[in-house]
Amino acid sequence: MFTPKILYSQEKTTRSGLRVSTIVLVAAGLLTLLALSACGTAGRPMVMVPTHAPLSPAPITAPLTTAWKQAERYAASHPNAEVFLGRGNSMLPLYPDRTILVVERQAMAEWKPGMSVAFEGSRGAIVVHVLVEPLPKGWITAGLGNLRVDNSLVNEGNYLGTVIRAYVDKPNEKAPGAELARLDSGILERTRNIARLAW
Secondary structure (H helix, E strand, C coil): CCCCEEECCCCCCEHHHCCHHHHHCCHHHHHHHHHHHCCCCCCCCCCCCCCCCCCCCCCEEECHHHHHHHHHHHHHHCCCEEEEEECCCCCCCCCCCCCEEEEECCCHHHCCCCCEEEEECCCCCEEEEEEEEEECCEEEEECCCECCCCCCCECCCCEEEEEEEEEEECCCCCCCHHHHHHHHHHHHHHHCCCCCCCC
16 A cells, blocks of 8 residues: 655744733844754844745645546656655745645756755655755755754755645534544654654
8 A cells, every 4th residue: 555755844843833921022023033943053144934935836625536546646756756744844835744745856047946845854744845945065944834944954854855745624524534644654654763853
């Protein structure tokens, strides 16, 4: 049976989850904080986190079983394609938790800002985030729902593929939980030796 890889979120502070205490910051302090949050690793130019990903495919709404079959069918007919199960909120509002993603390897020359890519992050986690800006040693990326860009750059060495298709479950589908639990269990069994997987 086909089993996709699973991606877990490492990011805890997102645009949708700011703590109430942040509101008490004065305007000047808040602007300074946001400017610093937009910076990546020291020495990089200041880059703002994007609020949308125009070159990333919008998710198709389909019943869970139909979505799995469509993703599996595409990956089976394209040798450079893989299927991932996204977990977490760092790509909201585009990709919610449990989005099924099909990624396919592309040449770096084809990469453009606004594309969503899967890559191995600095902690060994697999992440799907948006390409923001190219640098000599790789691309800056960020989650749409995060406050700052990622620490690691994406390049040929850690790149896994570009998101070309995405699927979300129909909200009114009856009892999807049991099947999701079964799929999650099988995925985790295959990936338990990986230190950390991320969305």
